[in-house]
Amino acid sequence: LRHYLSIDGLSRELLTELLDTADSFLEVGARSVKKVPLLRGMTVCNVFFENSTRTRTTFELAAKRLSADVINLDISTSSTSKGESLFDTLRNLEAMAADMFVMRHGDSGAAHFVAEHVCPNVAVINAGDGRHSHPTQGMLDMLTIRRHKGDFAGLSVAIVGDILHSRVARSDMLALRTLGCTDIRVIAPKSLLPVGIEQYGATVYHDMNAGLKDVDVVIMLRLQKERMQGGLLPSEGEFFRLYGLTQQRLALAKPDALVMHPGPINRGVEIESAVADGEHSVILNQVTYGIAVRMAVLAMTMSGQKTQRQLDQESEA
Numbered sequence: 144l145r146h147y148l149s150i151d152g153l154s155r156e157l158l159t160e161l162l163d164t165a166d167s168f169l170e171v172g173a174r175s176v177k178k179v180p181l182l183r184g185m186t187v188c189n190v191f192f193e194n195s196t197r198t199r200t201t202f203e204l205a206a207k208r209l210s211a212d213v214i215n216l217d218i219s220t221s222s223t224s225k226g227e228s229l230f231d232t233l234r235n236l237e238a239m240a241a242d243m244f245v246m247r248h249g250d251s252g253a254a255h256f257v258a259e260h261v262c263p264n265v266a267v268i269n270a271g272d273g274r275h276s277h278p279t280q281g282m283l284d285m286l287t288i289r290r291h292k293g294d295f296a297g298l299s300v301a302i303v304g305d306i307l308h309s310r311v312a313r314s315d316m317l318a319l320r321t322l323g324c325t326d327i328r329v330i331a332p333k334s335l336l337p338v339g340i341e342q343y344g345a346t347v348y349h350d351m352n353a354g355l356k357d358v359d360v361v362i363m364l365r366l367q368k369e370r371m372q373g374g375l376l377p378s379e380g381e382f383f384r385l386y387g388l389t390q391q392r393l394a395l396a397k398p399d400a401l402v403m404h405p406g407p408i409n410r411g412v413e414i415e416s417a418v419a420d421g422e423h424s425v426i427l428n429q430v431t432y433g434i435a436v437r438m439a440v441l442a443m444t445m446s447g448q449k450t451q452r453q454l455d456q457e458s459e460a
């Protein structure tokens with residue numbers, strides 16, 4: 144890997160290597176992560192043009208556990224407010240000898256654009272771009288499923304809620320399919336489904352009770368109001384009545400079903416507290432595994448960049 148921009152196009156072997164590498168960073172008991180010197184001397188820049196709690200913080204922890212130097216650019220107090228463009232902001236960070244950009248942006252394709260046209264010699268990791276892709280969330284979701292359920296073949300996984308605006312749903316569907324899951328269900332009203340959902344190999348359910356029947360994993364999503372135009376916004380009460388995950392509804396899934404959510408949770412909108420905090424919930428495990436997955440992504444991407452630089456130097460010599 145030279146950059147980590149999307150799960151689209153990555154092989155099952157590579158995704159499995161990424162999960163195995165992440166597993167190797169987890170201590171026994173999986174509540175903490177080892178510190179290793181793999182990125183000593185490297186500088187990782189977190190550049191988040193959209194808000195974040197989990198992704199930004201766990202990327203910082205991951206980079207520090209790999210012994211890298213970390214810069215967190217605070218966009219709200221940066222010179223972006225004086226009109227400096229994305230291009231100039233990143234070129235200036237590159238001039239400070241940044242080795243990697245971990246980038247979140249509201250525009251789909253922003254990370255690809257930077258990797259291809261702005262700073263191709265800096266490793267770019269996509270920390271979420273618009274509604275397109277959130278590839279580290281996708282892989283921390285896969286690590287959570289694998290650690291609790293083992294192999295992906297034979298699992299039924301339901302993704303519920305605002306699929307239309309969710310970059311997590313897209314990354315999860317791509318990763319699940321690549322890793323061999325054959326029963327991927329999306330449960331949503333028509334107004335919250337993207338055109339072309341079939342291309343992800345998912346079966347569509349509009350009825351929550353039918354879609355949850357006998358599933359092994361339920362991934363809940365929040366309503367992404369910040370990406371909705373006024374007309375599309377469903378009322379929260381109506382949404383919860385039709386698509387909220389309650390204990391009663393969860394009883395339709397398998398008795399040992401996992402409940403997941405990428406966060407942030409909107410309690411009482413897509414999930415009730417008794418479920419979010421209940422015995423089936425692995426929502427906070429997802430956060431913990433996120434550190435190990437982001438360490439794996441940083442390490443594998445840096446290794447790919449170094450190999451490419453060596454090849455470039457050899458071909459110039």
Ligand code: CP
Pocket residue numbers: 194195196197198199271280405406407
């Ligand atoms: N899951 C996720 O991306 O959370 P944050 O927006 O807090 O980073």
